[in-house]
Amino acid sequence: MTGGQPIKLGILVSGNGSNLQAIIDAIEAGGLDARIACVVSSTPGAFALTRASRHNIPVVIHENRGFTNRREYDAALVKILRDHGVELVILAGYMRILSEVMVTAFPNAIMNIHPALLPAFPGLHAQKQALDYGVRFSGCTVHFVDCGTDTGPIILQSVVPVEQDDTEESLSARIQKEEHRTYPEAVRLFCEGRIRLEGRHVRILP
Numbered sequence: 122m123t124g125g126q127p128i129k130l131g132i133l134v135s136g137n138g139s140n141l142q143a144i145i146d147a148i149e150a151g152g153l154d155a156r157i158a159c160v161v162s163s164t165p166g167a168f169a170l171t172r173a174s175r176h177n178i179p180v181v182i183h184e185n186r187g188f189t190n191r192r193e194y195d196a197a198l199v200k201i202l203r204d205h206g207v208e209l210v211i212l213a214g215y216m217r218i219l220s221e222v223m224v225t226a227f228p229n230a231i232m233n234i235h236p237a238l239l240p241a242f243p244g245l246h247a248q249k250q251a252l253d254y255g256v257r258f259s260g261c262t263v264h265f266v267d268c269g270t271d272t273g274p275i276i277l278q279s280v281v282p283v284e285q286d287d288t289e290e291s292l293s294a295r296i297q298k299e300e301h302r303t304y305p306e307a308v309r310l311f312c313e314g315r316i317r318l319e320g321r322h323v324r325i326l327p
């Protein structure tokens with residue numbers, strides 16, 4: 122919070138990690154008063170791990186091998202995050218669905234970014250869903266994570282136009298550019314103590 126110690130982030134990844142990079146860059150540029158306590162990857166070869174190591178951020182690979190169910194896996198994940206003192210969990214291209222074990226361990230302190238304007242097009246391949254539907258605008262949504270799929274309270278959204286000749290790749294690239302601006306902004310609001318949750322409404326304090 123403002124004036125105190127920087128909030129400790131735990132960032133969960135599975136792939137490229139461009140959103141992780143955007144958060145690292147925002148912190149290093151002085152625009153975000155937070156510290157990344159650890160990056161946890163569900164996949165060993167994720168490029169996000171390379172990005173984290175380049176910035177001397179502790180990384181943990183947490184595969185599902187050896188766990189019989191999602192709850193057990195998540196209980197171990199909670200322990201990793203707690204051991205690193207994590208206060209806010211950031212899902213950044215994390216390809217696993219969280220069980221209530223994670224959701225209840227970090228109440229209103231897990232954020233996700235989704236590449237569509239929720240509640241439209243939740244789940245996988247959101248950009249393709251938007252193109253197939255024929256919408257004129259799409260974008261990205263940062264939201265708190267609850268036990269549903271992309272159903273939690275919405276923190277910020279950014280809109281991008283859909284062009285006539287867009288492919289899944291071109292639309293995804295346009296949305297990602299907005300993600301990299303929007304996600305650090307949402308994290309900053311949290312770190313500044315400016316987010317208040319009223320039911321499923323997120324109030325942003327001045």
Ligand code: GRF
Nearest residue numbers: 137138139140214234235236
């Ligand atoms: C982003 O498009 C995000 O919206 C979705 O997963 C993707 C992650 O990309 N949740 P990256 O790994 O941050 O580059």
